[in-house]
Amino acid sequence: MSNVKETTSDDPPLYQIRISQRAKRMQLKVSPLGVIEVVLPQNINPKHVPSFVAEHQHWIKQTQKKMAALYPTAELLPGSLEFAATNQQWRLEYLEGKCARVAATNDILRVYSQDDKSAQKALQQWLNRRADEILMPWLHNVSDELGLTFKRTIIRAQKTRWGSCSSSGTISINRALLFMPPNTVRYLFIHELCHTKEMNHSVRYWALVERYMPDYPQHEQILNQGMRAIPRWALTT
Ligand SMILES: [Zn+2]
CATH class of the missing domain: 3.30.2010.10 (Metalloproteases ("zincins"), catalytic domain)
Structure with missing residues (x-):
């Protein structure tokens, strides 16, 4: 059940959505592990998220690289x-x-x-x-x-x-x-x-x-x- 497809480098990046009452516009965050979070203001329709993420692919990749350099063992050893x-x-x-x-x-x-x-x-x-x-x-x-x-x-x-x-x-x-x-x-x-x-x-x-x-x-x-x-x-x- 609930098979999750493995991603390849060609797939769009996977992300989590967090609905925020305070946010005024959509924001992207990348964790030390490279996990992408989209902060979604309550009044914005989630259907806009995929294109938002796609538009920022380049920034996401760069930030993930930066995080990997900053936290080389984050993936191995959680804090x-x-x-x-x-x-x-x-x-x-x-x-x-x-x-x-x-x-x-x-x-x-x-x-x-x-x-x-x-x-x-x-x-x-x-x-x-x-x-x-x-x-x-x-x-x-x-x-x-x-x-x-x-x-x-x-x-x-x-x-x-x-x-x-x-x-x-x-x-x-x-x-x-x-x-x-x-x-x-x-x-x-x-x-x-x-x-x-x-x-x-x-x-x-x-x-x-x-x-x-x-x-x-x-x-x-x-x-x-x-x-x-x-x-x-x-x-x-
Ligand atoms: Zn089943």
Whole structure:
């Protein structure tokens, strides 16, 4: 479900839209990771965004290059981390340590390592463990609540899929769901659990999904756009 096309250099740049009450005109921002944000004043129709972005392609590319030079390890090692799913936020500290590991307090993650590469690895492994701890029991709860059962679940790191359900009843869950809002995570679980009844996207299937989550199209849309907002270090293994 929710396949996100991989981009190539020929594609127009991907961007996020933030609606602003204060902005008077459209603005472009580029984060240290190269993520493009369009600030959209409330009174401007979103249909104008694609052409606005296209017109500023050159500026975007230049700024992304500048950001990459300014923040060479931003992509590898984030300065902060937020799980929308659980409303948790951390500031990251990188420290010297013989054994690469992550120590978490309520709001600080201390990553001990000897180099950037092993720090990133430790962070990814920490993310895997959080996904196991948080997403797996959550899926089981939704399964119990709906009375839709599955055989097995696995956590995956994938760039193009949020989840899947096999005919043998194995549900795969993308660990990047931790970065999505809680109701959207719930929707993904409902989406996959409904596949245990209907292995397709037929009218009957969507009627079943709708029964459990009437506002599902909204979450389907968040997932379709959402992969773009996931920090890149979290999409690789
Ligand atoms: Zn599906």
